[in-house]
Amino acid sequence: MTREPSVLVVGAGPTGLTLACTLRRFGVDCRVVDRREGLGDEPKALVLWSGALEALRRTGVADEAVTRALALTGASYWSRGRRIGGIGFGDLPGTAFPGPVCLPQPVLERLLLDRLEQLGGSVQWRTEAVGVEITTDGARVELGHGDGEREHVEVPWVVGADGTRSRVRESLGIPYEGTTYPRVFLLGDGRLRGPAPAREAQYHLHPDGVLVLVPLPDGGHRVFFDLPDGPAGADATEGAPDVGLLQGLLDTRGPGGLTLTETWWTSRFRVHARLAREFRRGPVFLAGDAAHCHSPAGGQGLNTGVQDGYDLGWKLASVVRGAGEQLLDSYPAERRPASAAAVRSADQQTRLWMLRAPLARALRDGVMRRLLSTALPRRRIVPQLAQLHLDHSGSTAVVDLPDAATPPAVRLGRRMPDTELVAADGSGAGTLHDYLARGRHVVLAVGGRAAAHAVERVVPLLVGRGVSDVVDVLWLRPSGSLIERPFGGGFDVRDEGPPAALSGGKRSWLVYVRPDGVVGARAGTEQVDGLVALLPRRAAPVKTG
Template sequence: MSITAKAGDILVVGAGPTGLATACTLLQHGVECRVVDRRGGPASEPKALILWSGALEILRRIGVAGQLRDRSLALAGASYWSRGRQVGAVRFGALEGTAFPAPLCVPQSVTESVLYERLLELGGQVDWSTEATGLCTVPPGGGATAEVTLAARRGERTEELAPRYLIAADGAHSRVREAVGISFEGGSYARDFLLGDGEYGGRLPEDEVQYHLTPHGVLVVVPLPGGGHRVFFDREPVGETLPPDERELQRHLDERGPSGWSLERTWWRSTFRVHTKVAATFRRGGVFLAGDAAHCHSPAGGQGLNTGVQDGFDLGWKLAAVARGAAPELLDSYETERRPAALRALRNSDRQTRLWMLRSGPRRTVRDLVLTLATRSGALDRKLVPELAQIAPDLTSSPAVPGDLDAVGGARPAPGPRPEAGRRLPDTAWEPLAGTRTRTAHGFLAAGRHALLVVTSGTPTGTAADTAGRLLRSVRQSPLAAQIDVLLLAGRDGDGVAEGGAEPGVRYAVAVESEPLFTRWAPDAPLVLYVRPDGVTAAFATATRWRELLRHVPTVRPDTGTEDAGTGADAASEPAPAAGARRGSDGA
């Protein structure tokens, strides 16, 4: 049986966390896709354990962070031990401006199952036992960019597809990456790594990760949600990859751990080789690499899955925008933004792994001293934790971040503080008046949609209300209108805002900032900001330049009517979904 799909289809190869995050994001933005995986069903192996703040904020936008938090263990910190004594420590939980100040321990199998349930809830599905058996790229000029043969593993049928866009989320041994000829650059550690999840006797840590750095090698101990621990070791390669037996695990535990620790039983054991590689490019035509297909890391710091989930969300919302009419050039920003993030995560995990492997001599002494001094000064907390959390991206050089349009247009920017384009929008508290129940900026943005914020230091009336109305009128002409929220944030209440809501007919959200933060950006005239679905401020301009700002919002085209085509209330008088109302308090 042979079926030819439409050229406009989006195909996701791989239904791990990265592929599922991509597909869920596309579906949330109203764009269908097909997901295939050569496995017979969702993973049962726990594999990766740690979810950091940056990935958790993305998972919140996808709508699964609450379920993951319920099935997780919050980690309080990490400690480093050498020669039987603690030489360093990092405390978690102090990150500011996020709903996830500490990392969560969640087995990868749980993350996958929650994302899979979300995919089904959104109307998607996965074609299990289906793999891409052949792939060839099509020369530019045609509607499709790739031809793929999909074969059901049981051999019932094959399908010939010609997707316009293909997302390779099929792991470190990606067949798609190999088929399109993208090199995977890097190397492998000359050590085997083995682990065992199970129950252990003795006083193992209850809420922190421990690193025991010994002449025999490293011992990593991670407490698991629901009880038990993971122990993780390195060893000399022995030429096989069979899982270690419990006697070997106990032998390494005796060599490297505190006295009295004993293995009682295990429910999962694994041996593997660690690679540190990154693809030479994350894109070739309409084929995109994401997650382990684009980069693979040491498990140190738990960076791999976190980076992959963020790849998937970034690619998902951009593909959705292009599929609904945005300029295809938006996709050029995927590699510009995500490859540097992958390289940072790779360098971070590689640096930690090499510290693990120092076994004796002066370098080990120096390492222990540096850890001790960095802990006492607080430098370890200040530098290491934000790096691992991946919560503060610098996208100032991205083509998807136009920045300060007043400065670009030659106008004189207002004096005083200004937003930071290319940076994650900071959080601020507000009192909701209409169109939203959220009480913070991050709660409003947790919906994962595009957002237009009209900020005024005055009341939510007059020019600010008129601008918000005009924005909403133009937004309604967009194919992605349901994925764009408009909010008017004022510095103080006004006569036009009745108790418990805005004046009749207004359909954009209205709030009053509790303490001046955003409203300081507009001391004399309203300011309009475009915030991307990932919470990054992409562009801003004074209200008089709202039409120019809309040209930088994917799929939105400014109203071609006259400047005085209706007041804010008139422009917003047609029924429309209340901005941000799809979520509860704080968007959780």
């Protein structure tokens, strides 16, 4: 029996790698194992939305990911060979990533693995969790190696990020509840000749089934179809589909004039809508596909998994570094509702694809045509898909402390509003969101002398805790203020002073902004001790890269 690092991560897909990178960035070591021989080359998921991109930005890979991705400008919907309508992407406000991008999963996995190695971590391939047992001190895990050897390890924390057939989940008997669609799904990545969309996803809703066209960064396209299960779809039940089958479906359901000239990956699979009944059992957590799976409609799977990994990563790291263990209760409280919403949204879209009755199809087309002619999709549907403005106001990880005088725009459990900054010293970030993209814990003081005095009290407390590598203190002072900078420095707002979104009148106030950019606590300037108590309190157990 060997004693391990604080966290064992089972699975090195996007979820597990995001988690591991986040732990290492916060100074916490982890062991990452995966049953595969190495990184896979199957494209699988493609679309990254704003919420996941912001998490990846905090992890340190978003810039390269966007550089190598294809920005999608919108999605259009077709029925009976005619365009019903469309949704434009790219103008989501308040984020550095105003629209989704297309990036094949292997590219993202490579970027995350490279980042993990830069941070001093690694992945142990050909190693899987055979069984997990909860103990009084954590968990005992049996690992199976590719050479047939067995290893038993004890760890304080285990994360199962090992996919839909998670051995971690199954060994604990956690139900994976939901349904399997009565259809077989086929896809192919390759090159199309003809009028294929360059930056737009297209959904062709044919009476026989759906055709989805998604442009790829290298100039290729993904084609995606569904076929009936059972005897009516007997030719769709075995093996990867060949070009002939895919071309036939493309001819039947497509806009015409498209020829699939080559493919480099084809697949046949079933689609499920499932959610684990528990995301946490004691020291064991489920994340990514081990916790939820759903239709590729809307491109939500990769995004939800990346955000699982980041959320659990900073929370586990905080607890390892001395924050209260109750913080971990917020992982299922926050991520399971978000995952359930993603599963529900994808299920609704998939069921619209699968309508076959002529009257139901006509009704669907009419409703979609009217809906897509309004601004509602941009105001409601796109933000929902982006998973950027999640509501954590009911979470156990957010709290209002006494005498909070924050303005209405600073909402507990919601994303911190942005404002422009002029650096007095520090990073030189031009906006608050740019600064928060560093992914650290931030104590933000807004106002005049009372805020300055609060900063003077906060900084030495944090220095004593040894957490300067993961916690920042910022002071937004009034425009034209003659107040000298408090110990630790900070930021000035631009000359016009705090914008209306952050204006609290003449009163000063404090906010704790979590590493995910969410307002974790609001307080009056006399509540320094209560605010600091929410933060890590120990120096890093390992040195990060």
